[in-house]
Amino acid sequence: MKQIQMTKKPSFSLISTKKIIQMNNISTSYDSKNFALEKINMSIDRGTNYAVVGQSGSGKSTLLKLMNGMMIPSSGTIKVDYMTPNINDKKFKKMMHTIGYIPQSLGLVKNSTVLENILLGALPRLGFVASILKKFPAEEIEEAKRLLNLVGLSGKENRKAYMLSGGEKRRVAIARALMQKPTILLADEIVSELDHVTAREIMDLIADAQKKMNLTAIMVHHDIQLALEYANRVAVIKEGHKILEIGVEGDAIVDFQTGDMTTEEIMEMYSDDSKK
Ligand SMILES: Nc1ncnc2c1ncn2[C@@H]1O[C@H](COP(=O)(O)OP(=O)(O)OP(=O)(O)O)[C@@H](O)[C@H]1O
Ligand SMILES: [Mg+2]
Numbered sequence: 652m653k654q655i656q657m658t659k660k661p662s663f664s665l666i667s668t669k670k671i672i673q674m675n676n677i678s679t680s681y682d683s684k685n686f687a688l689e690k691i692n693m694s695i696d697r698g699t700n701y702a703v704v705g706q707s708g709s710g711k712s713t714l715l716k717l718m719n720g721m722m723i724p725s726s727g728t729i730k731v732d733y734m735t736p737n738i739n740d741k742k743f744k745k746m747m748h749t750i751g752y753i754p755q756s757l758g759l760v761k762n763s764t765v766l767e768n769i770l771l772g773a774l775p776r777l778g779f780v781a782s783i784l785k786k787f788p789a790e791e792i793e794e795a796k797r798l799l800n801l802v803g804l805s806g807k808e809n810r811k812a813y814m815l816s817g818g819e820k821r822r823v824a825i826a827r828a829l830m831q832k833p834t835i836l837l838a839d840e841i842v843s844e845l846d847h848v849t850a851r852e853i854m855d856l857i858a859d860a861q862k863k864m865n866l867t868a869i870m871v872h873h874d875i876q877l878a879l880e881y882a883n884r885v886a887v888i889k890e891g892h893k894i895l896e897i898g899v900e901g902d903a904i905v906d907f908q909t910g911d912m913t914t915e916e917i918m919e920m921y922s923d924d925s926k927k
Contacts, residue, residue: 772830
């Protein structure tokens with residue numbers, strides 16, 4: 652029988668590694684009565700900046716919790732870098748170390764210094780004893796100082812976290828997440844309460860880190876304009892449903908989900924929605 656010779660390696664693997672997050676028909680509930688999210692489909696390309704916007708209570712934070720395994724969907728499938736997120740799963744727990752999660756509350760240790768907070772990002776990769784004693788190798792301290800400078804906090808390494816301004820706290824949280832050497836950054840409204848200038852400084856910082864580290868950033872935003880300015884794709888969530896997935900192409904806003912809405916219709920839909 653004639654054997655088929657494979658002259659070239661199949662290209663599937665190259666194509667398939669492009670997607671870092673895949674959600675198919677995901678629904679989830681906190682009380683098994685009401686859905687916090689319902690029938691969500693989402694596909695995120697590696698290395699991109701993906702934004703999620705929507706009104707308060709629409710399910711944005713829940714979406715991030717599904718991606719880092721803090722919540723398990725009641726139905727549907729989710730893959731994060733080809734693994735099913737679940738914090739009780741040993742294999743996923745290992746991978747979780749490479750997911751930099753910045754919660755809406757930032758999660759800084761108030762009485763620890765800026766440098767100590769940043770170093771916490773290194774804990775997962777250090778051994779058990781080092782973690783307990785919080786003894787950090789010199790190269791980790793060097794790295795923390797490098798990140799401290801990168802986020803514009805040089806000279807403030809010994810300041811306690813509670814003494815920092817809102818923008819400075821966010822910079823610490825970003826540096827701590829980058830200290831993890833993440834492949835994915837999940838950031839929940841970290842620029843929402845900031846003035847426009849500081850918000851843009853922080854977004855530029857993340858864009859810069861993305862270029863250097865091939866990071867996929869998935870960020871919840873309050874402001875759709877800012878989201879469109881920085882993200883490749885913006886998912887609009889309304890009452891637990893993903894109603895749009897938009898992005899800027901040239902000087903138009905394109906809807907990638909249905910593909911049949913004009914820029915005016917998209918903006919009108921969003922602004923009507925935000926007035927309610
Ligand atoms: N721990 C919880 N227990 C029960 N219900 C919850 C819990 N956390 C969130 N919910 C509910 O799930 C829904 C989605 O909440 P979520 O926090 O994801 O919204 P959000 O879009 O992030 O809102 P915000 O913009 O105010 O942060 C809301 O109806 C909320 O009340
Ligand atoms: Mg939230």
